[in-house]
Amino acid sequence: MKTRKLLSVVALAATVALTVCACGTVKLKKNTKTHIIETVVPKRPAGQKDVLGLRLAPMPVVRVGFIGLGMRGPGAVERFTHLDGVQIKALCDLHPERVAKSQKYLEKAGLPAATEYSGSEDAWKKLCDRDDIDLVYIATGWQHHAEMMIYAMNKGKHVACEVPAVMTLKEAWDVVNTAERTQRHCMMLENCVYDFFELTTLNMAQHGLFGEVLSAKGGYVHNLEPFWKYYDANWRLEANIGFRGDIYATHGLGPACWVLNIHRGDRMDYLISMDVPATTLPRFMREEMKIENPQVKNGEMTQTLIKTVKGKTIYLEHNVTSYQPYNRYYQVIGSDGFANKYPKQGYCLRPTEESKSAVPNHEDLKSHDYVSDATRDALMKKYQHPIHAEIAEKAKKVGGHGGMDFIMDYRLIYCLHHGLPLDMDVYDLAEWSSIGELTEISLNHHSAPVAVPDFTRGAWNRLKGLQLYYAK
Ligand SMILES: NC(=O)c1ccc[n+]([C@@H]2O[C@H](COP(=O)([O-])OP(=O)(O)OC[C@H]3O[C@@H](n4cnc5c(N)ncnc54)[C@H](O)[C@@H]3O)[C@@H](O)[C@H]2O)c1
Incomplete structure (x- = not known):
């Protein structure tokens, strides 16, 4: 894991210098009026255009190369064998046996063998150098993502990269600039936006069922204790230590940003973050890994509040160490209703004249309860998202987190086939991934508010609402 460089701090006219924190790769300044810490937004180089709503020539066949075939990558290869209009041209991993294992999926599907790349840290570059690949699909550890995406785009490829796509603000800006300069698609493989409850709820929100959406909640609560030792070269443990x-x-933030139309009419303005001391992970490292004095930077739990320029809020939580049930928290709060995914999937709607109880009763804590399961199911059926109507059945058979992974791959290829803007663009990638360093800056400055950069550099209000495109 690369160590982030020490911050250099600047004091501008209306700003004050900050305590240096050993976390970031960007210059910080504090706005003395708002007390918000701002990171520098680099000027868009002359002649470079944004890639909002990027439409390119339709691609009847998408030729794909995969990099990273550890725990996550092979599932993607297998899912791609179920997609039409796709050719799997190349497979790459450091370990040749992992490439050979994924090759078996092609054999099983009766597809031609892909070229294999492995054995050296940069064998993946040869895959990107090929002329017969349109899309590079990256599922390595986080520390490789930015370099691989940038190299692939510079070689004219479109890119899809696992979450989080970048680790630092510098990487985020470098990826945005490369996508804009090369006019390539660069999508983060955030699968949770396609999950059944989330996409249905998005459709309800877009039909006005919740009135004005005011706030959303998301999180990643997943005890990774059983997984730590399986990540290649311990990269994930290193990330939590460092x-x-x-x-x-991104799993929690993606669906929240979609329902709030982030950079499609609203944008994240600033955030504040708090954490609690790391406890369970150091104990695990002492007891299970026999490390004497483990130092873990990542808090047991990190809680973040984000404010948008239109005054909305997003609550985020991260906890990969405590003993808790899996939870992504997804929740939507609007003027006319509420949606909740964990632990109970349900909706609560503004009462109608008939459903209002005549005399309010303080003892009746259920007077604003969820709608019945039967009503919820009927609502979910009525508001099934067109993407689900089209592909849910097949997705459930192919699988990948219950089907959402296949829906994500399907949509990526569908949009490339038809020359449509992808569902998630490079600005989503940058916004959702940059939360890592932005929260670190807030935590290292006593939970001070930190500005979320406008990665669109002024174009966040041009698209009016989130749109998932279809061919006419
Ligand atoms: N969206 C999801 O639901 C989901 C689920 C799990 C993992 N992920 C993401 O998928 C990515 C991979 O996670 P994982 O659990 O598979 O990790 P992993 O460690 O099991 O796999 C990473 C693979 O990348 C390979 N690799 C590393 N350096 C390489 C290089 N230079 N060239 C070629 N291959 C290289 C490793 O050999 C390894 O096989 C991460 O970004 C992770 O966050 C996403």
């Missing part, structure tokens, strides 16, 4: 903050924000 970085403070919400370093795995």
Whole structure:
């Protein structure tokens, strides 16, 4: 894991210098009026255009190369064997036996063998150098993502990269600039936006069922204790040892940003973050790994509040160490209703004249309860998202977290086939991933508010609402 460089801090006219924190890669300044810590937004290089709503020539066949075939990557290869209009051209991993294992999926599906790349740290570059690949699909550890995405785009490839796609603000800006300069698609493989409850709820929100959506909640609560030792070269444990903050924000943040139209009419303005001391992970390292004095920067739990420029809020939580049930928290609060995914999937709606009880009763704590399960199911059926109507059945058969992974892959390829803007663009990638370093800055400055950079550099209000495109 690369160590982030020490911050250099600047004091500008209306700003004050900050205590240096050993976390970031960007310059910080504090706005003395708002007390918000701001990171520098680099100027867009002359002649470079944004890639909002990027439409390119339709691609009847998408030729794909995969990099990273550990725990996550092979599932993607297998899912791609179920997609039409796709050719799997190349497979790459450091370990040749992992490449050989994924090759078996192609054999099983009766597909031609892919070229294998392995054995050296940069064998993946040869995959990107090929002329017969359109899309590079990256599922390595986090520390390799930015370099691989940038190299692939510079070689003219579109890129899809696992979460979080970048670790630092510098990486985020470098990836945004490369996508804009090369005019390539660069999508983060955030699968949770396609999950059944989330996408249905998004459709309800877009049909006005919750009135004005005011706030959303998301999180990643997943005890990774059984997994720590399986990550290649311990990269995930190293990340938790080395970085403070919400370093795995995208599963919770993606669906929240979609329902709040982030950079499609609203944008994240600033955040504040708090954490509690790391406890369970150091104990695990002492007891299970026999490490005498483990130092873990990542808090046991990190809680973050984000404010948007339109006054909305997002609550985020990250906890990969405590003994708790799996939870992504997804919740939507609007003027006319509420949606909740964990632990109970349900909706609560503004009462109608008939459903209002005549005399309020303080003892009746259920007077604003969820709608019945039957009503919920009927609502979910009525508001099934068109993407689910089209592909849910097949997705459930192919699988990948219950089907959402296949829906994500399907949509990526569908949009490339039809020359449509992808569902998630490079600005989503940068916004959702940069929460890692932004929360670290807040935590290292006594939970001070930190500005979320506008990665669109002024174009966040041009698209009016989130749109998932279909061919006419
Ligand atoms: N979206 C999801 O639900 C989900 C679930 C699990 C993991 N992930 C993400 O998927 C990614 C991979 O996670 P994982 O659990 O598979 O990790 P892993 O450690 O099991 O796999 C990473 C693979 O990358 C390979 N690799 C590393 N350096 C390489 C290089 N230079 N060239 C080629 N291959 C290289 C490793 O050999 C390894 O096989 C991470 O970003 C993770 O966060 C996402």
